[in-house]
Amino acid sequence: MPLALLVVLAGVWFALPHLSGLLGLAKEETGAPESMPPSACHGSSAAPGHAAGAAFDGFNNRYWAPKDPGDGQGEYLECDFDQPVRLTKIVVFSGTSARTDEFLTQARPARITAELTAKDGSTSTHTIRPADQAGQQTFDVRGSQTVRVRLTLDSAFGTGKGRRVAVAEVEFFGHRS
Template sequence: MLLLLAVGIWFALPHLSGLLGLAKEETGAPEAVVPSAFRSSSAVSGHPAAAAFDGFNNRYWAPRESDDGRGEYLECSFTEPVRLLKMVVFSGTSARKDEFLTQARPARITVVLTSKDGKETRRTIRLADQAGQQTFDVRGSDTVGVRLAVESAYGTGKGRRVAVAEVEFFGHRT
């Protein structure tokens, strides 16, 4: 009986590390995972895509062409694949309430996660029209890229651009 148990443990050892790693990822606190490259559909002068991923919520990305923001997007990529769990978005020009309403803000965005094998996972999220951080569960394994596409916006009008102050990702490095 002991010999059978020892053989069972011997064959299970390679799989235990994977199971323990999965348990750690599900119960351990996610860490910030910072993208390494940034792009956008367009950007007004002084408000590039990188401003939405720079760690400061008083600088922002704003597209150049569209008054309603529809179809505009931000993209980022990671040097190494990551397991994403959460995304934090600061919409508008700033987390400060007095600056928040100076431009349009995204109301609904489609998040597209691209894994290292090219598989895409899509999720549409609805943002509240409020200053400050908004947190969303956005899960993806082996993620190497993320696209945030604006579907609709609050406060649109002539000369008003959709603004995103900051986007942050949390998860685990694989």
């Protein structure tokens, strides 16, 4: 009996340094994700008055749009984080605004490739398919130790002469690494 007790105590002693990490992981998996604003962002190009920063300013009545009209294919927004984050969700407001009466004034993303770059340089890609509707759309996109996210436009709704693909707002959610 005393030997069994000693074995259990020894096991607890050696497990103590690892318990905080396990408890932290459990908290991340069960806790609500928090907003993860990027420290810097830029776009492949920008139409006058519609810089990349408009898609990350916390307002969904200003928007980013590429310089050239068209389907926007290959244009991108790229964001960096000062500290690695454990990304869990990306929220997208497509079009020029969350208001339905303004939403359709420009083209909107139909498919976006999200490329996540981790602290060690490894990358993972995720496809985001926003519906052609105004307002917030949330996508499960997970990445550990994420330091950069590139959102590349693959296709769009409502393209036409003089219309640019517009993104009103992008928000990242997750946990601090």
